Amino acid sequence: MGLLSKKDAALIKDPLADNNPITIQVLGICSALAITAELEASIVMSISVLFVLGVGNVVISLMRNIIPSKIRIIVQLIVVATLVIIVDLVLKAFAYELSKTLSVFVGLIITNCIIMGRFEAFALGNGPWRSFLDGIGNALGYAVILIIVGFFRELLGSGTLLGIPVLGDPIEKTGLYAFGYENNGFMLLSPMALIVVGIIIWVQRTRNKALVED
Amino acid sequence: MFQDHIKIKNMEHIELFFKSIFIDNMVFATFLGMCSYLAVSKKVSTAVGLGAAVIFVLAITVPLNWLLDQYVLQPGALSWLGAEYADYDLSFLSFIMFIATIATMVQLVEIVVEKFSPSLYNSLGIFLPLIAVNCAILGGSLFMQSREIATLGLATTYGIGSGIGWFLAILAIAAIREKIRYSNVPPALRGLGITFIITGLMAIGFMSFGGMLTGGDEEAKEETTVAAQVVPTEMNTELANNTKIEE
Secondary structure (H helix, E strand, O other), X not given: OOOOOHHHHHHHHHHHOOOOOOOOOOOOHHHHHHOOOOHHHHHHHHHHHHHHHHHHHHHHHHHOOOOOHHHHHHHHHHXXXXXXXXXXXXXXXXXXXXXXXXXXXXXXXXXXXXXXXXXXXXXXXXXXXXXHHHHHXXXXXXXXXXXXXXXXXXXXXXXXXXXXXXXXXXXXXXXXXXXXXXXXXXXXXXXXXXXXXXXXXXXHXXXXXXXXXX | OHHHOOXXXXXXXXXXXXXXXXXXXXXXXXXXXXHHHHHOOOOHHHHHHHHHHHHXXXXXXXXXXXXXXXXXHOOOHHHHHOHHHOOOOOHHHHHXXXXXXXXXXXXXXXXHHHHHOHHHHHHHHHHHHHHHOOHHHHHHHHHHHHOOOOOHHHHHHHHHHHHHHHHHHHHHHHHHHHHHOOOOOOHHHOOHHHHHHHXXXXXXXXXXXXXXXXXXXXXXXXXXXXXXXXXXXXXXXXXXXXXXXXO
């Protein structure tokens, strides 16, 4: 971390665990839950949010002195919408199947609360470089949760990771399936995403008592 | 296929209405508007205020964005301007147009409500700015677009239905959270953790409504196949008759 001062490094490190956007700040839940049935979709969604939040934070931070505060929400929405259109078009061009899976949830990055939340809380009051780091940090914190949830849901739900079977073949009964193991199709249903996130919160708060709510 | 359905018009509305409330519930089936759902559900009274505001804004923005989609954004939608505009495809602009419409409408609604109904403004007012960035609102418009809802009337029904679905969800969780304060929840799960898990269980419960639709659909399909067989023959005989008369 020779490049970054201690304060700057904290901007990236904090959101990964102790100030995680999903489990602590409760931002950006919608997309985190809806698209995590497959690991691949989770990773692509994370990269999209990383791009939008990193670039968006810099743009807003550069414009922070010329945006009238009354219309700042509309300005912010337009900036995000433009970036999201770029992401959407890139996805449609290079990963069409995946963009069908993500369907409207790419568009919903616009109203992903993480993005508006970071614009409001950080980019409007800080310089571009620090805003960039803050954006990257929060997007990574979001990505960590998405990837954990996606990992468990795909592994337990369909026995694959990134579409590659890792637990053996369920039809020919090889690997784990030879011992009577079965895929838990329930993990692929959307309510399980909520319960998996609930369990992540439980584990995190058991390890760090300071985060417990009354 | 859907256009082939021979149905009473009102049935279509009622079906879409209940479908958008229960089967495609915004919160439990698609997880839209979760941020405000979790943040504003500590008390029933505030939950009711936000829920009412969401119904209101969805009922306005979904039909508005339907018009926008139909007459400006869709491929070929600009043909009403003249033949040379017929092959324009502006659908890549939908995100920015939808969100601009929503943000403007929310501001407008806020001003109008403040002017004409101060009491309503006092109960909804603080929630209106929150709503511009509620995923449920943009999600309503985007699902309206991707599910290709056919008419303006159906779009309004869809908007109101999904709003009521969201309202029900936030009301239910707020009531549960008020009661759960008296239960002995493990300390690390208190607050956010248990809310997630309860929502998950409620979502599993709501999945049972899915049967409502499949049951109805199967019958409808049988009817339409019968109807589809009948209609062409009738039309053929009519056509035949017409041609005969002409001859």
